Amino acid sequence: MHIVLSGYYGFDNVGDEAILFSIIQSLRKLQPDIKITVLSNNPKKTSETYDVKSVGRNSINKIIQALKKSDGLISGGGSLLQNKTGHFTIPYYLGIIKLAKLLNKPVFIYAQGMGPINGLLSELLVKTTLNKVDQITVRDEASQHLLNDIGIKQPAKIVPDPVLGLDPHDYKHNCQPINELNQEEFITVSVRNWHTKYPFNEKLAHCLDLLVKDGYGIVFVPMHGKHDKIKSQEIAKIMQEKSYISPADTSLQSKISLIGESKLLIGLRLHSLIFAAINYTPFVAISYDPKIDAFASLCEQPIGGNVESDNWNGQTLYQQVKNMLSSYKRNTDILKEKVQVLQHQARETPELALSVFFKRHSPSL
CATH class of the missing domain: 3.40.50.2000 (Glycogen Phosphorylase B;)
Structure with a gap:
């Protein structure tokens, strides 16, 4: 055939x-x-x-x-x-x-x-x-x-999205953000450029600074080559604390593995959320499109803000992340229960x- x-x-x-x-x-x-x-x-x-x-x-x-x-x-x-x-x-x-x-x-x-x-x-x-x-x-x-x-x-x-049918357990990443940041646990971040009258760079940078002060490393994962790398660099420059940008040209298996090793993902890109989901890694989404809201709802994960709205800031996003981390096992169990059904259906x-x-x-x- x-x-x-x-x-x-x-x-x-x-x-x-x-x-x-x-x-x-x-x-x-x-x-x-x-x-x-x-x-x-x-x-x-x-x-x-x-x-x-x-x-x-x-x-x-x-x-x-x-x-x-x-x-x-x-x-x-x-x-x-x-x-x-x-x-x-x-x-x-x-x-x-x-x-x-x-x-x-x-x-x-x-x-x-x-x-x-x-x-x-x-x-x-x-x-x-x-x-x-x-x-x-x-x-x-x-x-x-x-x-x-x-x-x-x-x-x-x-x-379900076809990517939900992947089994990530054999994938390995080829970057060492933990060693570079000198922190035991890290949070991955996936961003994209989006033209909006409500700039979100400062909001996200503020949230990430607060998380670094709590002891977490911050690792940006560019999902669309140089485009997302540039956006990651913009936010990293605004941050007062140190962060790490993983190589933009690594394989998709490497990105899946890296997100899977993180404690939590903050993501705008739909497939960064899906990469987190198949690893049973909790996430907080930032929406720019109804497809983000739909997938977050499907997995019972929160929306931290919408790039077309000004009703959120760095502090409220940080609180959403902290809420997820404070009930970590419960949120991981919920995610796993929801995603396992989707994984079966995707296959x-x-x-x-x-x-x-x-x-x-x-x-x-």
């Missing part, structure tokens, strides 16, 4: 790379001889990293040839069908799906977060395209409701995908 994977791959965004890694791992676990071609912004690196075939995500002729030789397309996961990050995002991913359907290939929508979909034309494009795919899975109720509202006929099944999604392709399976050309 030969499957083509389409998503936001090859851009050095650890969250999306973790999605890709988890989908590949789960498919190979069920079907060891499966052939996988990934549409990537950096085909050479993707091919070397995941031991797959990869073609340029904008190389139309190569994409067509890959689809022709395949038994189907997986679109996702991640937030692909939305126009918040750009006007060409929705047309691009729908275009890949349309190509697959024109070639009479089955299409499986894999744990996508849908929306926002702004504009009647975008809604119409999504509606007409998704009504022709073979199965849709989404990662939250909001995505399910959105598809219903715009007129998607077939039901969209809610499944069922690749079975759904393969069942779609087996129904239409024929020898590859």
Whole structure:
């Protein structure tokens, strides 16, 4: 069997790379001889990293040839069908799906977060395209409701983010923040740049300073290469106390392990929260998007503030963290109970995908 994977791959965004890694791992676990071609912004690196075939995500002729030789397309996961990050995002991913359907290939929508979909034309494009795919899975109720509202006929099944299916216990990190900070316990921090009229750098820096005075080390974990590294450096410079920024170019397995070794995570990036969750490491989220609120609620972990609101500060965030630490075992037990269910469910999604392709399976050309 030969499957083509389409998503936001090859851009050095650890969250999306973790999605890709988890989908590949789960498919190979069920079907060891499966052939996988990934549409990537950096085909050479993707091919070397995941031991797959990869073609340029904008190389139309190569994409067509890959689809022709395949038994189907997986679109996702991640937030692909939305126009918040750009006007060409929705047309691009729908275009890949349309190509697959024109070639009479089955299409499986894999744990996508849908929306926002702004504009009647975008809604119409999504509606007409998704009504022709073979199965849709989404990662939250909001995505399910959105598809219903715009007129998607077939039901969209809610499944967990693919990364929740990873087993982190064999992963090791290759940095030594504890030794550098001379503190026994440390708290990891994942930040991202976000344009808002309520700057949050000072709030977060104040909270982190208070935690250092309590005896905790602070370790920033950049999830999107140099972009998050720059934001981490901005906050670290505001801090009065010492902190550590882990290397931006370490593997996603290293980042998962590092977050897993920490006492608690403070995070803006969704997949930093997911990395914490699969390690059963408690977290306090800082929200910039409903998907952060949804995941925190799913895991019964608190929101320390929203970047679009001014109703929180460094002291209130610090108090949220202290509350989590003061009831540490209880909060860890709650998280473990919630996440174990999600982990089991996440490992069922690749079975759904393969069942779609087996129904239409024929020898590859």
